[in-house]
Each structure stands twice: as C-alpha cells, then as structure tokens.
Amino acid sequence: MMTFCGPKRLEVGFNSFSRIGELVKAIGGNKVLVVMDAFLNSPQIGLGKKVSDILSEAGIPMAIYSGIANEPNSDNITEGLDAAKESECDCIVAIGGGSSIDAAKAVAALAAKPDMIFSEIPKQARLGRLPLIAIPTTSGTGSEATRVSVINNSKTGIKENPGHPELVPDIVILDPQLVMTLPPSLTAFTGMDALTHAMEAFVSNKANSMTDLYAYKAMEMIGQALPKVFANGKNEEERQKMAIASYYAGLAFSNASTNLAHAGGRALGAYFHIPHGLSVALLLPFVMEFGLEVAEERYARVAVALGADPKLSQRELARQAIDIVNSYNDAFGIWDEAKNKFITDLEAYRKAIPEMVSNALAGNGILTNPRIPTEEDVTMVFEKLAAKIKS
Template identity: 50%
Template sequence: MSTAFFPRQIEIGPTCLEQLGEVASNLGGTHLLIVIDAFLVSSPYSYDEKIKNIAKQHQLEVTFFSDYRGEPTTDHLSAALNKMKGTGADCVVAIGGGSAIDLAKAVSLFALNPNIQWQEIASQTRLKRLPLIAVPTTAGTGSEATKVMVITDSQTQYKMNPGHRDLIPDAAILDPELSCSLPKQFTAYTGMDALTHAIEAYVSTNATAITDSYALLAISKIANALPKVYENGMDLEAREEMLMASCYAGIAFSNASTNLAHAAGRPLGARFNIPHGLSVSLLLPFVMEFSLKAAEERFGDIAENLGIQEVESRSKLAESAVKHVNELNEHFDIWKDGLKYIDLVDLEESIPVLVKDALSGNGITTNRKVPDSRDVKDLYLSLINKLKTIKECNAASL
C-alpha cells in the first residue's frame, strides 16, 4: 500500500503570482501576513508593490514581515508573531526560499497554538493552523510541498525539524520569473539540495511506488535543467522545470523521508553557518558511496535518470551515479565553496559533536545501510580529505 500527502493546489507557469489574490480568497483569507525575503521588497525587485496591487484587486489587506536573515530561528518566529498581533491577519503567505516557507509554516501554526511544544508537534493527530500559501523563489528545498519545517532554536543552536502532514501548505504558486533573481551559486546549492532530496527519497527504506515516481521524475528534470540555469539564470523554461523538479522532490521526501546526507548535513551547516544546500551536497557523494551496496539496483535507476548510459554492468552503473554527483559538485564549485565556510582543523575537532547531532536527527533509520557512530565519523573524515585535496590543488595553481 502507498500513501502520500500533497498541497491541495499547485499553480505553475510564468506570471502565475497573479493568482495569489484568488487563491487566498478561496482559502477564506481577508488579511495576508506576507513572510518575504528582505531583498525582494527592495529595488530592483519591489515585490511588495506588486503584491499590494494583486491584493487590492481582491479586496485583501496585507502586512509584510521580512525581519529575518539566514535560516529561520525561534527568535525570528517570535518577531513575526509580534508583527502579526493586532493586524487581524488570517492567512499566511511565504514568498522566498526555504527559510521564508519554513518560517511561515511555524507562524501559521503558532498563531493558533501559542503554547504548543516543539516536541509535541509530530505526535498530534491534527494541527490547527491558519491557511498557508507558499511561493518559492528558489528551486531546492521543496518546502512548498513538504510536511517538515526546519527552525533553529536560538538558545541552543539546535536545528529542529518537526514533521506533520498538516504543515503542508494549502497551495503552492510556482512562478519561474521569481526564481530568475537567484544568484548563480545559490542556484547550484538549491538545485543540488533538490537532487539530494530526490536521491534520498528514492533510496529511503520508506520509499513507495508513489514517492519513487516523483523522485525519479525530479532527478531526470534536474539533470536536464540545472546545468542550463547555472549557465543562464534567465532561461525561464529551465527555471520552470527546476521549480517543478524541486516540488516533485519535496513531495517524494516529505512522504518517504531523507536520510544520511541530510542527517549529517544539518549539524555541519549549523556548526559552520553553511547554506543548507551546500552542506548536504558536500556530503552526498560520500553518503551514496557508503550506501551503494545496500541499494545497488536503485542507484542504477538513479544513474539512468541522471542520463548515464552504456555502462557494462548494473554494478558499474550504480557506481557511475556516485561519480556523476562528484562531477556535478566539481562543475558547480561545491568543493571550492565549502572551503569558504569550513576551517578544516575546526571540522576535525568538531567531529564528535557533529556525529552525536547527526545520529540524533531524522534520517538515520531510513538509510538503506543504517550507520553507526564510526560510519558517520568516516563521512566527515572523507569530506576533510576531499577538501584538503582541493585546497592543495588550489594552492598549487597559484
């Protein structure tokens, strides 16, 4: 038996942001709290003015919240809820990357449940929340289609990622014109995050026929579109394909779970303040290699959907998937960019804490080969060795 949960409505295509007013009205919204990335309300984008015009056409009021930076925290949540007080806002809209969407999920939930405890969220039979609309401007997190939100505890710096089907947004609006503003490197980071979601969903022990279909579609679309948008960010057709792929990958992993690359990537990102997509893509090849023999047939399927052909055996085909992801990391400067954030000595000294945090998070038991502390330590050591090699090569080329 297969079960899957989805957003109730998905709009996709150039200019579909114009549907926001109608979608919000249909959900019963009269006053929208817009959680939006700060740069989007500044020149040259000024999406706040466009959104005001769309809202006015449907007799909707709007309040904007953009007082957050980086990945969302409990302090950001408190600030958003304070901004919301007294406005009469009855619908939450996220416009931005995964941080905006995750923060909006938390706002929509805590606005109606101010005393709920974070550890209680996943175990609730039902969650009451405000209507929620997600408008992603990046093709990576897939948060517009997922039941998970990632919020960092401002006191402990621990990344909490509770999941519940009622956190899935009611509607997702996928307008490729909004993603054209994403810089080249963040296009790569978010695109590799989407690829990681799809790969991990496909090899998850919770995978189903439904999630398999979405995961493989996402992998093939990313393989086709990500190199195109990396070279030409204004390619609207490829941007749309990436948004669709990210959404598909979100559906896949939301229902099947991610696994070791995300479990190990979350504490790495928190420790070194690394963009999420970069942190998971730094670890993905090593996780694939660790899991290879336990899911050889599935990694062969992944290779085929990455566009790899004419390999002499199924075993070699599976291995080629790992090689291809390594090559993507090189092409998108993932290894070089990792060195911009990571101090290798600090990383080596931090391994015991990173291992503990990785093993305590989601995604360990859904890995086809369940890792122990030694295995996770080896992942981080493999990353250190890789980055040392890259650093030496960079020095030699100067």
C-alpha cells in the same frame, strides 16, 4: 500500507504570482500576513511592494514580516507570531526560499495554537493551522510541498524539523519568473538540494511506488535542467522545469524522508553557517559510497535517471551515480565554495566532528537510510569531506 500527502492545489506558469489575491480568497483569507525573505522586501528587489499592490487591488489588507535574513531560527518565529497577532491575520502567504516557507509553516501552526511548543507539533492529532499559500523563489528546498518545518533553535543551536501532514501548504504557486535572476551559485546550491531530496527519497527504506514516481522524474528533470540553468539563468523553459522538479522532489522526500546526507548536512550547516543546499551537496557523494553495497540497484537507477548508459552493468552504473554527483560538485564550484568561504580551518572542522556526529544521529533521516549508520560511520563521512577539502 502507503500514505501520501501533498498540497491541495498547484498553480504553475509565468505570471501565476499575480493570482495571489484570488487564491487568498479561495481559501477564505481576509487579512494576510506575508512572510518573506528580507532581501525580497528590499527596495532593490521590490517583491514586497508587488505583492502589496496585488492584494490591495483585491481589497485584502496585509502586513509583511521580513525579518529572516538567513536560515530561520526560533527568534524569527517569535517575531513572526507577534506580527501575526498584531495584524490580526487569518491567512499566511510565504514568499521566498525554504527559510521563509519553513518559518511561515511554523507561524501558521503556532498562531492557531499559541500554547503549543514547536517540537511538539508531530504529537498533535490536529494542528488547525491558519490557511497557507507557499510561493518559492528558488528551485531546490521543496518546502512548498512538504510536511516539515526546519527551524534552528536559538538556545541550543540545533536544527529542529518536526513534521505533520497539516504543515503542507494549501496552495502552491510555481512562477518561474521569480527565479530568473537567481545567481549561478544559489542556482547550484538549491538545485543540488533538490537532487539530494529526490535521490534520498528514492533510496530511502520508506520509499514506495508513489514516492518513486516523483523522485525518479525529479532526478531526470534536474539532470537535464540544472546544468543548463547554471550556465544560463535566463533559460525560461529550463527554469520552469527546475521549479517543477523541485516540487516533485519535495513531494517525494516529504513522504519517504531524506537520509544521512540531510541529517549530516543540517549539523554541518548549523555549525559552520553553511547554506543548506551546499552542506548536503558536500556530504552526498560520501553518503552514497557508504550506502552503495546495500542499495546498488537503486543507485544504478539513479545513474540512468541522470543520463548514464543503461547498457552498463548494475555495479558500473551504481559507481557512475557517485561519479556524476562528483562531476556536478566540480562543475558548480561546490568544493571550492566550501574550501574558500566556509571550511577554511580544517583543524577547527575536525574538532567539531564529534558534536556534528552527535547532532546528525539525533535528527531525522538516520533510520530511513538504506544502511543504518553508526557513530563511527557518520564520523567517517565527515572525515572524508575533510580529506576532500584538504586535497
């Protein structure tokens, strides 16, 4: 049996952002709460004013919650729910990276069911959430296409990521104009996140013909576009290609799941406050090495999608997939970013490994890994990252 969930409507193209008003009306919205990244609402960026002007022209009252400065936590959700109640909104518009979109999903669900606990979302037969429009301003998280919401529990420090088909947004707007000014580092982090989504969905033991279709195409597009937009963020054609590829990768992993790189990446990111895309990029090569012996054919196809010579043997191609990912991490400064900014104390990192391993094993993505890891296996992955950082 195969199940596949995705948004009901997709709008793609430059200036598609300006259609927010008519799209809110299309899903029955009368009062809107906009959930967006704090910096996007700043006077310097002015995206909050822009959406306010568009909705005002459409005759739609709105309020903004922009308390999300980094990755969202449960305190942000409480604040967002207070804003939803105060504004008496009947529709949520999420604008930003995965943080704002994930937070908006949680607010849309919990505003409709105030007594529901966030972690209990998967157990609900129906959520009956508020209508939701997602507008990503990065090309990487894929949250606009997924049925999960990743929120850091402020009390436990653990990232929770419950899933439900009704968390998938109703409408997605992919406007490449919104990502044209994304700096090279964030372009790389989010792009590697999208690549990891697609790759892990492709090798997942829950993969099917539908998820393969989106995952493989996403990898092809990212392999072509990411190096170009990293070098030149003003490349409009490649920016649009990355926006679509990220969406495809989101569809793929939402239905086939991510694996160990994300399970470990969530723990690594939470413990050392590392941006999500960077954390999964750091672990991906070592996770690939761990799964190579059971997923050689799949990783060989990954290499071809990323531009490797298909005439090579299956074993050579599978190894080349790892080499390509390592070359991206080199070219995009992934290793240096981690070493110089986040994992500066290797002794502290090694002391944290047991707790990170425990958190990784407790999260989603372990049982869908092509090779199911043990505690020792996950420890080995974290140790290999330490050795790489030290080198």
